[in-house]
Amino acid sequence: MTLEPLPRQFIDADRIFNLRDLGGWDAADGRKVRTGRVFRSDNLGMVTDADVDLLVNRLGIRHVIDLRRGEELEEYGRFPETGGVEFHHFELLHVKWENIGKDYPEGADVVPFLRQRYSAMLESGYRSVKDSLDVIASGEPVLFHCMAGKDRTGLIAAALLSALGVGxxxxxxxxxxxxxxxxxxxxxxxxxxxxxxxxxxxxxxPEAMLETLAEMKARYGSMVDYIAAIEFDQSDSLRAQLLE
Structure with a gap:
């Protein structure tokens, strides 16, 4: 299926709706993030054979990182075992939003709500952030995802792009x-x-992510300083692999 127009980053698939390439953004030292190396998406539990062929044979993905809770994998399925693809379950630990006792806000109230949730997730889920960056730094094509490809996936993307010097x-x-x-x-x-x-x-x-970045700056100095604080020490390798 296709809804037009789609931004250039998106890749059409049968049962993956939020699949896109993280490449192409302006980064450190006047360079750009390489395309065809790191991808993000929503849940892969409904993939078709054509989707697997797209991911593995056309995009060349060699690592799939699943950021969801264990019960989500059981209920909604996971990427199927596939030769040549290493599956990583790096649950991004956080307090379940449904247990917080607040309704999900609408309108302008969603921005402070997401900033609070996201900054908390980056702290409680720091191990998942580090482990994900470690796999990405290997240099092999990687896809990471959660359920909608929105919150947990968005935080890994923000950490990665920050490490690469994207504004x-x-x-x-x-x-x-x-x-x-x-x-x-x-x-x-x-x-x-x-x-x-x-x-x-x-x-x-976008204001939700901007405020999250500002919150991490207030807590750590910057997202890059946060990444250093969680003991990710391969930023130089990451830039060597992913910038052009």
Missing amino acids: EEDIAAEYALTEFGIDRWRAWRDANLGRPGFESGLRTP
Whole structure:
């Protein structure tokens, strides 16, 4: 399926709705992030044979990083065991949002809500951030994902792009692209499963990521300083592998 127009970063697939390339952004020292090396997506539990062929044979992905909770893997499925692809389950630990006792806000209130959740997730889930960056620094093509490819996936992308020297405005713009993927998923869901009576929590305003980056700056000095604090020590290798 395809909804037009799609930004250049997106890759069309049968049952992956938020699949996109993290390459192409302006980065450190006037360089750019390489394309065809790091990808992000939503849940891979519904992939078709054509999707697997796309990921493995056309995109050349050799590592899949699943950031979800164990029960999410069990309920919604995971990327199938596939020759030549190493599967990593790096749960990004966090307090379940549904246990917080607050309804998911709408409108302007969503920005401080997401900033609070995201900064907390980066602290409680730091091991997943480090482990994910370690795999990406290996230099082999990687895809990382969660459920919608929005929150946990967005934080790994923000950490990676920060390490590569991508500017904050571009990191926030990359995060905001998720709404295109979510709209594609909603179109498929409504046509195949039916439209729910109510839904929330599907927006990715760029201000939420900008405020998260500002919060990490206040806590650590910058996202790059946060990455150093969680003992990721391969930033030079990461830049050598992923910048051109």
